[in-house]
Each structure stands twice: as structure tokens, then as C-alpha cells.
Amino acid sequence: MPREITVALVQMAPELANPEANLRKMGDFVEKICTEQRTDLIVFPELSYTGTELGLKATDLAERVPGHATNYLAKRANEFNSYVVFGLVIKEKVESILYNGVVCLGPEGDVVTDYRKV
Template identity: 95%
Template structure:
């Protein structure tokens, strides 16, 4: 029997610094998607709870996990028996320590994992602290990993999660229009070089200095594109995939089995 999993990618334009409006919108998306078809996993963009260019407001809008946002969406995840991945500003007990994070909520209405973005670029480094480990979730249908935005541009991230057993990696992104050409190149590369599925939800809309490009898509282990969203629109796309394809492609191509780690020592050196 194939291990069929139905994945939904939500391409939304969060309202900047209006978390309540964004929370309602995410809840509505979950209800609409799951009412139309049985769905196993729903992926929202990076910082979908708050928007991106927060500046000093990031401290005020940050929440602990679990907290208000996770409690609200966990009820939706439980109601529709699905996993939900969404982006938010996460804070620790020390109020000033902030992370660009994603939370994975499970079908039982619980927080399964939260992941803090490892690869921070540009102005993000002035607001957030780096995470330092990737997260793998054991779902009843398979194993999947979590990543955020520019993590996608670092092949070590998806490769590390692959070696830890991930068959699918989610990407919650705020990928900008000016880097549009690299988006699909990275996604297709990560999928086929690791023989895994990449489920990438990218936001749309504009903020004071940023313009986002959408183009959310799900790519399979042979670089096949299962579903894609128009670059400009807010909406969602759903695809059903067979996770057994990961094993089939790996047995055919042997790309993971015939790695030569002794030749790769330089990749763990700091530049």
C-alpha cells in the first residue's frame, strides 16, 4: 500500500504587526482546506503570525510556546485532525531573546515541535538569535523536518535532516521577489539531491522595503513539481504524494547510500 499524504501549502499576505487578524485568517484557511478534503499537513509562510518588517515591535509581538497563537491554532489542528506548521516570533523566558521560529502543531491539538531559524541573513541578525539544531517530527505517516526561508539556500540543512530520517522537509518562507530566480533552483536541488519531498509555502504582498513573490510549490524526489501557486495571489494549493517514492528513488539512484563523508571534511569548517 502506498503511504499517501495530502499536503496543503498556504500562500498568504500577513498584515504587518496585526497578529489577531493573521490568526483568524490562518484559522479560516485551515477550516476551508480541511472541509474540502482530508489533509495531513498544512504549511504556512515564515512569520505568518506577525508579518516581517517588525523592527522594535518584534519584542512586543513575540510569544512563548505554548502561548496564545499556538493554543488558538492547535484547536483547529485538533478539530480537523491535521498537522499545522506556521511562523511566529518566539521568545524565551528572558524577554529580550527572540527567535524567528516555526511551530508544528499536531492532530491531537498539541505542540509537537518548535524550530528556530538557523541561517539568519542581513537585518534579521540584529533582531533574532540563531537557532542551532533542526527538528524532525515523527508523524504516523512518516518523518518530516522543519526549515525557514533562507535555510533553503544552505544544502547542509536539508541533507542533515535527510540523514536523520526526514522524507519530507517543510519550508516556511518570506522569499523576496528580487531573489525569485534562485527559489525554484534551491527547492528542486534540495529535493532531488536528497531524494525527498520539499513542501514550500512562500508569502505574498508588500511591506515597507520588501516585496514577496509567492510561487509556493511542492517538489518530489525526482525533481517533479506536484503543485504550484501563481506568484501574485493569496490562496492555497493541495497535493497528495506517496512517501514510498523516497525509498523507490533512493534504491534507483543510490545517491544517499554512496556518499563519501571522509571526502567532505571541509564543509564543517567555518569560512
């Protein structure tokens, strides 16, 4: 039997190269959306954590998965029992390998999956 889900698509203007401000903003969006209406899935824009047009700053702002951003938003996903999808620059174990990536966090506070553009 089909199940109805509620999806929220967030339109936000991330601050360029200010991931902490963007992270707080995303956490606030999760809280606001989920307190107004039960939401199963919240989707943020591409590179919402770091902003776009990073140039050489991308290396400094890139994170591993899991990392600071995923841990913070995973707690929010768990707190509000919702899936959260967001974009960031992902780095591998080799620091110079970067990806424009997206992470899906589950309502249990876990990383469900991540995707790296080629």
C-alpha cells in the same frame, strides 16, 4: 508500505503587526482547506502570525511556545485532525531573546516541535 499524505501550502499576505487578524485568517484557512479535502499537513509561511519587517515591534509581538497563537491553532488542528505548521517570533523566558521560529502542531492539539532560526 509507503503511505500517501495530502499537504497544503498556504500562500497568504500577513498583516504587518496585526497578529489577531492573521490568526483568524490562518484559522479560516485551516477550516476551508480541511472541509474541501482531507488534509494531513497544512504549512503556513514564515512569520505568518506577525508579518515580516517588524523592527522594534518584534519584541512586543513575540510569544512563548505554547502561547496564544499555538493554543488557538492547536484547537483548529485538533478539530480537523491535521498537522499545522506556522511561523512566528518566539521569545524565551528572558524577554529580550527572540527567534524567528516555526511551530508544528499535531492533530491531537499538541505542540509536536518548534524550530528557532539562529
